[in-house]
Amino acid sequence: MYSRIIGTGKYLPDRVLSNLDLEKTLDTSDEWIQSRTGIKRRHIAAENQATSDLAYEAARVAIDDAGLSPHDIDLILVGTATPDLIFPNVACLVQKKLGIKGMAAFSLEAACSGFVYALNIADHFIRSGQASRALVIGAECMSRIVDWTDRETCVLFGDGAGAVVLEKGDKPGIIGSKLAADGSRGDLLRASTGITDTENEGKSPTIQMKGNEVFKLAVKTLGSIVDEILEENQLTKDAIDWLVPHQANFRIIQATARRLDMPMERVVLTVQDHGNTSAASVPMALDTAIRDGRIQRGHLLLLEAFGGGFTWGANLVRF
Numbered sequence: 001m002y003s004r005i006i007g008t009g010k011y012l013p014d015r016v017l018s019n020l021d022l023e024k025t026l027d028t029s030d031e032w033i034q035s036r037t038g039i040k041r042r043h044i045a046a047e048n049q050a051t052s053d054l055a056y057e058a059a060r061v062a063i064d065d066a067g068l069s070p071h072d073i074d075l076i077l078v079g080t081a082t083p084d085l086i087f088p089n090v091a092c093l094v095q096k097k098l099g100i101k102g103m104a105a106f107s108l109e110a111a112c113s114g115f116v117y118a119l120n121i122a123d124h125f126i127r128s129g130q131a132s133r134a135l136v137i138g139a140e141c142m143s144r145i146v147d148w149t150d151r152e153t154c155v156l157f158g159d160g161a162g163a164v165v166l167e168k169g170d171k172p173g174i175i176g177s178k179l180a181a182d183g184s185r186g187d188l189l190r191a192s193t194g195i196t197d198t199e200n201e202g203k204s205p206t207i208q209m210k211g212n213e214v215f216k217l218a219v220k221t222l223g224s225i226v227d228e229i230l231e232e233n234q235l236t237k238d239a240i241d242w243l244v245p246h247q248a249n250f251r252i253i254q255a256t257a258r259r260l261d262m263p264m265e266r267v268v269l270t271v272q273d274h275g276n277t278s279a280a281s282v283p284m285a286l287d288t289a290i291r292d293g294r295i296q297r298g299h300l301l302l303l304e305a306f307g308g309g310f311t312w313g314a315n316l317v318r319f
């Protein structure tokens with residue numbers, strides 16, 4: 001038994017915040033942001049929108065795209081670092097908005113690697129016969145946890161949600177996944193506080209990042225994981241039709257593409273329009289390239305991501 005992607009969707013909030021808009025409130029420039037990161041603009045959730053609202057919109061599109069009704073779904077998984085509440089988890093909130101119940105629904109925290117992790121878990125549920133049609137979502141409101149006075153981080157992030165529907169089948173589908181983490185490097189990229197962080201009681205969390213070190217570790221870990229996943233699945237670099245990377249920084253994406261000897265024409269890029277949307281970035285990039293016709297049925301895709309934790313992972317997918 002295997003799982004395969006039968007529908008995708010994304011949702012971006014209406015408000016667009018450009019680099020030029022940021023120039024008005026910060027000591028920064030469009031030129032600096034574009035040359036260091038590739039980002040031109042990002043979307044920002046409205047005050048009355050939470051992560052589950054974005055996730056729900058993306059889920060609706062993915063379920064429609066799969067030709068299904070919400071009642072056909074028997075597992076809901078959400079990767080997010082910015083849940084509406086501690087509980088109910090975002091997957092349960094989406095379940096309620098979809099008007100369905102009964103199936104398992106849970107969220108997982110792996111920062112920007114959340115979707116890649118969730119896809120691997122959903123694939124295991126389907127392969128083991130525990131689920132037949134899984135809704136897998138990456139959704140974030142990163143704008144709620146950035147310090148809008150910190151030019152080193154706030155220019156990088158955006159909000160959005162992406163979703164896929166996985167269905168069981170007799171051919172892969174998800175060919176293989178590889179997940180990894182190194183908790184000892186958690187200090188590189190973290191939220192400044194949380195619920196039971198006794199040292200910072202009463203404060204709101206904001207993103208803290210050692211940008212240069214994250215950059216170097218991301219290039220290194222992504223480089224080795226793409227080699228490992230190809231080797232484990234006895235595939236060569238030239239078999240990959242599309243690289244669908246986490247959209248954090250154009251230069252990190254370029255380095256991974258170089259490692260794979262892939263021309264940038266075969267890399268899906270959305271970072272310029274979305275910024276870093278954390279767990280939402282890979283499913284939104286995937287949906288973008290499917291809808292504009294670049295990714296076709298039968299193509300071999302390599303999805304990869306890295307994020308706070310430090311976490312990283314990859315999925316090999318026959319679309």
Ligand code: ACO
Nearest residue numbers: 028032036111112151152155211212214215248249307308
């Ligand atoms: N505008 C203008 N100047 C800036 C800005 C800004 N927005 N931000 C920093 N600078 C300045 C710095 O203060 C520094 O000035 P100085 O030389 O006078 O001290 C100068 O620009 C260079 O700063 P660096 O940090 O060395 O710049 P770098 O080239 O490393 O780029 C960046 C910084 C873009 C953050 C890069 O390191 C990077 O992309 N790192 C990876 C980050 C990443 O991918 N994070 C997402 C992780 S995913 C997740 O889980 C959330």
